[in-house]
Amino acid sequence: MSIEVLNESGVPVDEQTIADLSRHVLDGMRVHPLAELSVLLVDEAAMTELHVRWMDEPGPTDVLSFPMDELRPGHMSGGPGDDEEADPGLLGDVVLCPAVAERQAKEAGHSTADELELLCTHGILHLLGYDHAEPEEHKEMFGLQAELLNSWREKRRKS
Numbered sequence: 001m002s003i004e005v006l007n008e009s010g011v012p013v014d015e016q017t018i019a020d021l022s023r024h025v026l027d028g029m030r031v032h033p034l035a036e037l038s039v040l041l042v043d044e045a046a047m048t049e050l051h052v053r054w055m056d057e058p059g060p061t062d063v064l065s066f067p068m069d070e071l072r073p074g075h076m077s078g079g080p081g082d083d084e085e086a087d088p089g090l091l092g093d094v095v096l097c098p099a100v101a102e103r104q105a106k107e108a109g110h111s112t113a114d115e116l117e118l119l120c121t122h123g124i125l126h127l128l129g130y131d132h133a134e135p136e137e138h139k140e141m142f143g144l145q146a147e148l149l150n151s152w153r154e155k156r157r158k159s
Helices: 015-028 042-054 098-108 112-127 135-158
Strands: 004-006 036-041 064-069 091-096
Touching: 004 015, 015 036, 015 091, 015 112, 015 135, 036 112, 042 064, 042 098, 064 112, 091 112, 098 112, 112 135
Parallel strands: 004 036, 036 091
Antiparallel strands: 064 091
8 A cells, every 4th residue: 555644734743653544544444455545744824725725615624635536445455256356546635734633632632643643534534435414424434433543543552
């Protein structure tokens, strides 16, 4: 799996942890092991520009997702009964803003690292086609997000 993490935010972030979490989420969602993902960390000015340009909303946001290929979880692995080799595909980009994450983390009472992990997981789920506009979608996406984060944190505790 190719996961590129690029920190242009000016804030120190553990890029390896972001890459490892991303791999955990993609593995948990049974995404093809050769799929490509990019995670970009930006400052508030860059995030504001992206937020205005792509969402037509003012100010910075915490996470944006820019899907490339129409990939869906579990449909990439060439599972049992699949005669064809699955195409690994390019997932797309997840853009995180550590400065916004830091403020949200303080409000939520947890660390900035925990908030970035939550946001990264959330962004990857959006790349995989999950959304939370409707109540049922919200329940499914946030339930899956919690499950993935819990398994990630359990895995880290054991290592």
